[in-house]
Amino acid sequence: MEPRARLEPTAVWSLVTGLLALGPVALVLGVVALRRTASRHTRGRGIAIAGVVLGVVGTVALLAVVAAVVLTTLATRPLPTDVAEPRDARAQQLVTGSCVASIPEDGPVGSVRVVPCADPHEAQVVTLFAFAEDAVWPGQQAADARVARACVLDESEVTAGVRTVTWSPTEQSWADGDRVGLCLAVVDGGGVTGSFLDGSAELP
Incomplete structure (x- = not known):
């Protein structure tokens, strides 16, 4: 009677590691x-x-x-203060100084067109309000109010027709x-060049 071949231990370990989801x-x-x-x-x-x-299934996963x-x-990495060329970005990527070609209608803000501040634009992020990382969702109205309190223009900007728009986290984005939260200085119709932050903004 011919002896039975030995079980290859590497085969057993391949099955065990596969079941443990160690794909590679x-x-x-x-x-x-x-x-x-x-x-x-x-x-x-x-x-x-x-x-x-x-292993193949685990590796693909x-x-x-x-x-x-x-x-x-990549989709949430903060942008530089002033981008070198126009690009689309998520609202969460905007930073103080970001210039936005045009602002969307009321409602949740997804992607916006960010442009160099030397190019004509309608809005610029002038203030950020950071909620505590461990804060509990305060409700939409309270979140909006907290961001709005940090959104103030000087008298000359108000006189020139600049208004503010606030974008605060939604319940979904908070989760x-x-x-x-973002405070934007907005000139309806666009055409602004330069930056409100360094006083170089020129209104149309």
């Missing part, structure tokens, strides 16, 4: 196990194939998570970690 590890061990079962005439080819399958994290990071 399971994939590598599974490939190694397939080669060893062929060269050493050990058992476990089926187990190794299962490890490879789990891991790559998807990494890609999502990278894209989210996603948004804790910053």
Whole structure:
């Protein structure tokens, strides 16, 4: 009677790591196990194939998570104070000094067109209000009021027809970690060039 071939331990480990969602590890061990079962005439080819399958699935899932994290990071990374060229950005990326080509109608603000402040624009972020990171959602009206209190223009700007618009976190964006409210100086119709922050703003 011919003795039964030894079980390839690498195949077992590929399956175990695959079940533990260690995709890349399971994939590598599974490939190694397939080669060893062929060269050493050990058992476990089926187990190794299962490890490879789990490894592929786990690796794809891991790559998807990494890609999502990278894209989210890029989409929420603060902009420089004055961009070099026009670009679309999420409201959460705006910083004090950001110049906005035009502001959307009332309602949740998603993406806006940010332009160099030397280009004609309708609004500029002049103040940020940061809620505490551990703050409890205060309700939309209270959030709006807190941001509005930090949004003040000087008398000359008011006389020139500049008005303020406040963008505060919504309940949904708050749940996603948004804790910053924005105060924008707005000239209806646009055409402003320069910056309100350094006094170089020229109104149309």
